Amino acid sequence: MDVIIRKDVKSAVDLAARIMADALRKRPDMTLGLATGRTMEALYAELVKMHREEGLDFSLAKSFNLDEYVGLAPDNVNSYRYYMNHHLFDHVNIDKRNTHLPNGLAKCEAGECERYEQEMRLAGGIDLQLVGIGRTGHIGFNEPLSPLTSRTRSVALTQGTIEQNSPLFTYPDVMPRRAFTMGVGTVLDARSVLLLATGAEKADIIAKAIEGPVTSMISASALQMHQNCTVILDEEAAAKLQLRDFCDWTFANDPKWDAFR
Numbered sequence: 322m323d324v325i326i327r328k329d330v331k332s333a334v335d336l337a338a339r340i341m342a343d344a345l346r347k348r349p350d351m352t353l354g355l356a357t358g359r360t361m362e363a364l365y366a367e368l369v370k371m372h373r374e375e376g377l378d379f380s381l382a383k384s385f386n387l388d389e390y391v392g393l394a395p396d397n398v399n400s401y402r403y404y405m406n407h408h409l410f411d412h413v414n415i416d417k418r419n420t421h422l423p424n425g426l427a428k429c430e431a432g433e434c435e436r437y438e439q440e441m442r443l444a445g446g447i448d449l450q451l452v453g454i455g456r457t458g459h460i461g462f463n464e465p466l467s468p469l470t471s472r473t474r475s476v477a478l479t480q481g482t483i484e485q486n487s488p489l490f491t492y493p494d495v496m497p498r499r500a501f502t503m504g505v506g507t508v509l510d511a512r513s514v515l516l517l518a519t520g521a522e523k524a525d526i527i528a529k530a531i532e533g534p535v536t537s538m539i540s541a542s543a544l545q546m547h548q549n550c551t552v553i554l555d556e557e558a559a560a561k562l563q564l565r566d567f568c569d570w571t572f573a574n575d576p577k578w579d580a581f582r
């Protein structure tokens with residue numbers, strides 16, 4: 322795991338955007354795994370800017386999102402499909418037919434999850450999976466006790482996640498209590514993973530996920546087992562890491578990061 326700490330939110334977001342843009346330029350037909358949440362809004366704004374100002378080309382790219390709320394229609398303003406259209410897809414030249422999220426209205430939840438996994442397989446798997454981290458340590462909606470081998474499925478959300486996300490809803494009470502999510506195992510299958518976390522409220526859970534034991538209590542800790550995972554943090558989110566000096570040293574000295582310093 323490479324942990325890169327930037328001085329503030331803007332430089333953390335800029336670096337994450339540059340890493341994604343670099344991957345897309347090298348392989349324009351890549352399959353992106355995408356995430357939602359407040360943290361990603363600035364990242365998508367940066368990618369939109371790169372598309373407008375530098376011609377960053379999404380025309381051949383495919384995407385699969387981590388998750389979607391059970392029961393929300395794609396045109397519901399609180400759905401993740403709406404979020405993705407609003408923050409990214411409507412503003413870049415991606416072909417929306419190549420963008421995928423679980424269907425929140427699917428009649429058969431198990432069937433929808435199997436279909437989603439199959440679509441990912443048919444697309445050749447995820448090249449670069451973007452993830453955030455929830456207060457409970459979730460990636461996607463893999464709440465505590467999610468098996469580390471889990472695949473896409475529908476899950477119940479914890480009270481902590483409901484408290485974290487309900488303020489984003491037009492009416493907090495209407496937030497669904499269940500969601501479809503890629504499993505921890507699905508995320509670990511991606512060829513590379515990029516975790517972006519910013520802000521002081523993430524410091525505790527980030528330290529546990531990165532430096533603590535791998536445990537299904539904190540699904541983000543499973544990323545320690547991934548061979549190509551980069552974590553980008555701002556100073557505030559990194560504040561509780563013990564190995565911070567080593568992280569800085571690695572970023573400063575590993576030739577892999579020459580183009581990004």
Ligand code: GLP
Pocket residue numbers: 356357358359360361387388452453454455459460461462482486
């Ligand atoms: C939601 C998403 C997660 C995301 C989390 C972080 O719960 N399902 O995939 O990691 O939000 O949210 P924020 O960036 O708002 O802290």
